[in-house]
Amino acid sequence: MGFSVFENEIQRFSNPTIVISNWYDDKLFRQPTHEEKLAARAAHGIKDDRPVIVTLGNCAPVKNHGAVFRAQQILLRTRPDWFYLHAGGEDAQQTELTLARELGVAGRCAFLGYAGDPISVLWAANVFVMPSFREGLGIAAIEAAACGLPLVVTDVPGLRDLKATIPDGFWVQPEPAAIADAIETAYLRFPSGSAGNALSVRTVFGIETGAKAYYDLYNAHPSSV
Numbered sequence: 001m002g003f004s005v006f007e008n009e010i011q012r013f014s015n016p017t018i019v020i021s022n023w024y025d026d027k028l029f030r031q032p033t034h035e036e037k038l039a040a041r042a043a044h045g046i047k048d049d050r051p052v053i054v055t056l057g058n059c060a061p062v063k064n065h066g067a068v069f070r071a072q073q074i075l076l077r078t079r080p081d082w083f084y085l086h087a088g089g090e091d092a093q094q095t096e097l098t099l100a101r102e103l104g105v106a107g108r109c110a111f112l113g114y115a116g117d118p119i120s121v122l123w124a125a126n127v128f129v130m131p132s133f134r135e136g137l138g139i140a141a142i143e144a145a146a147c148g149l150p151l152v153v154t155d156v157p158g159l160r161d162l163k164a165t166i167p168d169g170f171w172v173q174p175e176p177a178a179i180a181d182a183i184e185t186a187y188l189r190f191p192s193g194s195a196g197n198a199l200s201v202r203t204v205f206g207i208e209t210g211a212k213a214y215y216d217l218y219n220a221h222p223s224s225v
Contacts, residue, residue, distance in 0.1 A: 024143050026206040031148030031198045032123040040123035044110060050081040051187045054125035054149075056118055056140045059088045064131040064154070065096050070176035071129075071183060073103050083108050085125055087115035122147040126193075127186045131174050135159050145169075145201045148193035150186040152179060165204045168194035 032040065046052060053072065057063055068084065075082040086109055090096055100106040115121050118140075122128065128144035128151050135141075135158030141151055145166055153159045155171040163171065168190055170182035 022137050022139050022142075023205050023207055024139060024146060024201070026146060026202050028119060029122070029143045029146040031146075031193060031195060037123050040120045043120055044085060044112075044124045046083060046124060048081075050083050051079070051127070052083045052085060052125045053127050053129055053183060054085040054087065054121055054144070055129050055131075056087045056115060056121060056144065057130070059090050059096055062133050063088075064133055064174050066099055067131045067174055067176050067179055068129055069096070069100050069103050069105055069109075071131075071180035072105050072108065074176060074180040075184060076105065076108065081108075083110070085110050085112060085121055087112045087118065087121045089114045118143065119147065122149060125149060126191075127152060127183050129179065129183060130154065130159060131179055132156060132159065133174055137161060141166075142201050142205050145194070145197035146205075148195060148198045150190040150194045150197065152182040152186055165200050167196040167200055169197070 041047070041052070053068065055063075055065060055068055059065055065086070065088075072082055072084050084105070086096070090111070090113070097106065097111055100109050112121065122144050126149070128141065128149040130138055130141050130151070130153040132138070132154055134156050138153065138159050138161075141153055141159065141162060145151055145162075151162075151166055151169040153162070153169060153171060154174040156174065159171070162169065168186075170186055172178040172182045
């Protein structure tokens with residue numbers, strides 16, 4: 001959990017809690033070498049230096065992926081090779097694919113469905129986007145930062161919790177123009193990725209940090225174990 005969940009528990013249920021943040025697998029999610037990044041891009045059919053956006057997560061309406069397609073439409077007006085790796089299971093009606101076709105951006109998107117290998121998807125990208133209307137903590141954003149990606153995320157509960165940890169991130173309103181502007185800025189400012197993001201999340205959300213927090217909690221309250 002994160003502090004947004006903590007505040008929700010207090011405000012809605014008067015339930016005080018102890019915050020221990022989720023952690024990620026810091027042995028798997030890491031910044032790739034140049035060769036690993038090229039291989040990941042080639043695996044997804046990206047054999048040139050075009051800028052690549054990625055989202056990683058389910059396609060529920062709260063995830064607001066439609067804003068990314070609309071942001072991509074804006075970006076394509078000035079640079080025609082922006083590409084979008086869309087990783088996440090769609091609904092049965094393929095609502096998001098239909099929207100991409102209506103907006104004329106489907107040819108610049110790869111709909112990957114459920115990502116069995118999320119690391120290669122993240123390694124292939126240049127900018128991670130999470131345009132959600134709300135999140136619990138945003139573990140996919142943490143994993144993306146661990147892979148050295150600059151983040152473009154919405155300034156909403158859950159994702160705000162990452163502001164103190166992510167040095168190379170952009171918090172925006174969940175609407176296409178703001179998202180498009182932040183994506184372009186992130187790409188231009190961090191053309192080689194963000195080593196700062198990778199280091200920071202490892203320190204705060206790595207396995208050892210999380211495990212120690214649970215150990216300290218149980219050690220302080222042995223009668224509750």
